[in-house]
Amino acid sequence: MNRTARLYGLVEELRAAAPRSLTVAVLATRFEVSTRTVQRDLQTLMQAGVPVRSVPGRGGGWSIDPETTLPPIHLTADEASALTAALAAVDAATPYAGAARTAAQKITASMTGPASAAARELAARIVALPARGDAAIRTAVEQSLAGNTVLRLSYTDAAGHASDRVVEPAGLLTADGRWYLIAWCRTRRAGRGFRLDRIAAAAPTGERAQPRDLAGLLRGSAAVGAVHPAALAPLAP
Incomplete structure (x- = not known):
């Protein structure tokens, strides 16, 4: 063992x-x-x-x-393969990547029989080019979302303009392989989306943020039609 x-x-x-x-x-x-x-x-x-x-x-x-703690979870071979493929898509730039890696280790350790064999066989067939991501920035965003605290950002927009922002995080949006922090921007006094790979620095302030409605911040934006991913929809209230 x-x-x-x-x-x-x-x-x-x-x-x-x-x-x-x-x-x-x-x-x-x-x-x-x-x-x-x-x-x-x-x-x-x-x-x-x-x-x-x-x-x-x-x-x-x-x-x-x-x-x-959770009791043992019994997976079918198809479910184990699906989780393996999904976890393979998690790279350093993905929110909660560290937790995903430890979850993968626990899942692998708990599986036996056909499910374990299917997951390991599929894992051997998946490769990925490493993505660059700043762990400190990702951690700051994760902690801010989990603790509902205000975040100070240094951000460069699509036009190359750099600015400092103080934001109240509301949620995460994924689209076309990119991740965005959706937040109320105190600097602009409006809802804004910040692409994670364009955040140059992120520092938690420790200040509690006001609760913000994610759907409300997305209303009127290009992401107004965003929905919970199918796998997460049953978990959302």
Whole structure:
């Protein structure tokens, strides 16, 4: 068993035992590795944000909060192949690319049988030219959207004009392979779209933004007919 699969297996063992805790010795026996290896793996899970914790004292060990983790997801071969193809299209310039990569690793580690074989076979047939993207800018946009905070941008428009903007993010628009941050621009006092690859710098201010209606900001623009992608539509309120 490789380490990725073992990390996934540790989470599922702790989920199955919850709310009880399991000792390092029990986990080491289950995965046929040393207690030192298990201890290192559990520390890795903690650092990755998995809600595992050490329970001190007699009868203690390690436990997990089952309400903040997902149970195993059983995919068909077609579903596994579809996810593989979709994740292959995620490059450095795509919002939440880092989270997509870790999700891909977890999905791969959890799959067995025909689904796993189909995904791995398809993955071996997909190649991509690396895209250039500024990780700091992408992270700032992601955090601003997730936390609903004001963002300060340095932006160059299609005509080559550079400007500094203070914006209140409302959402993301994807069109023709490009990603746009849709936001209320305080500088222009209107809704605007900012192509991510034209943002030269992005800095979070920490200031809470007013809630903005994405559809309202798109109204009257070239993207007025934008709809939720079919795969995401069932998730949207």
